[in-house]
Amino acid sequence: MGCLLPAEAMAKRAHTLRSLTVLTFAGKIAQTQKKVLFTPYSQLSGHPLICRTWNGEPSALRQQEEHPVHSLAAVMMECSSLQIGCEMGLLTKETDSRNQIVCSTPSASIDYAMAWDRFRFEVAPGWADFWDVARHPGRRSLRRDPRTTLEIALLADGIPADALYRVLNSRDGLNHAFMKLDQIRPYIAWWSTPEEAGQILLSGGALMGLVPTGEILGAQADSRDKFGLLWKQRLLVQYGWGVPRNAAHNNASLALASWLEQPAQKQAFANAWPSLPSMQDITAAGGALSPLPPATVVDDSFWGQNLPAIAERFHRWAAHP
Template identity: 60%
Template sequence: MSSQEQGLAPCRKTLSRRAILLAGLGGLLPGTAMAAHTRKQTRTDKSLHILTFTGSIAQTQSKILFKPYEHLTHQSIVPRGWSGELPELQHLTNPSHQHPAAAMMENSSLRIGCALKLLSRHQTDTSSSNCGLPSASIDYAMAWDKARFESTPSWFDFWDVARHPGRRSLRRDPRMTLEIALLADGVPANALYRTLGTTEGVNRAFLKLEQLRPYIAWWSTPGEAGQILTSGGALMGCVPTGEILGAADAIRQRFGLYWQQRFVVQYGWGVLASAASNPAALAFVSWLEQAAQQQAFANAWPSLPSMAELNALAPGLAHIPPAITIDDTFWENNLSALNERFQQWMRRT
């Protein structure tokens, strides 16, 4: 099920420190009391520096989330782009108003960051989501230059450089990249994590990647994934569907999207440990986790085409099959070891 099909995630039943904070702030909902509170605090509030992803995601967030929040609370939000990699947070441990207070990242990174004490977790937060809740779903799919293909390619065709010469773009991270390699090697979608959970399966994924190594253009952020394709840096590649569907008509018509085996990645917001005592950071992240904000972003972010567009993009496809969900629990438990092997593999000549 895609981000637009899934709807809202179930609300957390346990009372977290963010829920407690929201209760104290009136839930950050419009109202006379809240407005009076925010006006009173305006003079002393500082800008809230945050980390998010560059590209269309940040543009959508700015319009749908950040600007409305600023209007509601009179709290200035200052976003900055980042890669989403946890080592980057390790350099941001000293408290400072110029350092980011919150960051958008994958759910597996949220959990790992919490365990490493890079992110804030209050003693009353007993939820399994650790330091944050899922607040956005992003679909990823293979996109290709339609001028170079007579029919819709698959992940198997993605590896066929003899028939389709040119560069391919993939994520510089084992997450989603190893899953794609296994799909291309014939592993069914419902067996991906069962296969990756074995030594033989991991070896199989890396052997498949090795076949494609000279042809890969690597990307680190969702925005970079879109930029590589639209600039002609790759013939085909893995990209957030919204980077194509939300682009100008010329780009949208230029690229096809492979809907049959796409992925959905869950993202959330974490409060950095250095901002644990900053009520503005806690309030901002709590607001983003509310169902209304989740739905607002899902409505604004173009993950799926209309049926008319789908028929034009992929004739004969009667319906869009459910997306493959990236398994956050698997990656929480295995990212450290698999990323070490991935980085070693990347450094090989």
């Protein structure tokens, strides 16, 4: 589902002349961006923004570029996907503050954590409990992507957060993560986008699962209060804006991407995105969340280099239960 800005009628009238199309992620991410980024930019620049949603995959971007239904001005992607998109020649490169050629710089950092149904647990669970289907029967939701999913498998097996990528960077370590996932494969409810992650949990489709914290914290109060979040072992996923190759010489597209990457806009999104524990979570943690422990940052360099090969194995594994 897309979002037309600032008003549908205005955008339709101006679309052929001066509208700009951006791709982002449906759900709370797009809702937050509409409020603090897209609408202000449209008012500032006079360019109506047409917001469309997608899954953020380089393969989807290739299809968009090869068979364009509409011209794209900017696309939001995970930073590792931006790296891969650049290597595939799908995105333009830019010079960062250190005069290094990059595909993009991080513009948003989003926490992903385990959420669970408070009515089904007397004590807050951890990732090891996520794997304990005997004590906690029911579906578990995970991302249909090796990123975050393999890290969680290792965390559940007791691998320290600071050793995750050292382990994944070896054949034995990678095999270890897949063997761990084998243990719960029949119980997994897969999702592909942040919005889907929230929908599965909020609809009762899983007992617990990985989700961007904002999809839970930004829900209606009755739904939000139903879930606890595992703040101590959360992951941080970084996103940035890319300019598609076909827009490389479009000054309006370049101006939009440059504006989106300015510190003021990064801070505006960070301020508006729900990302702090509720009082219920703080109380349940018994002081363990004061101060809030740092998240484990998903390693974009590792995934930028290794995602294509690991993803091929992962999707073969996921397709054959």
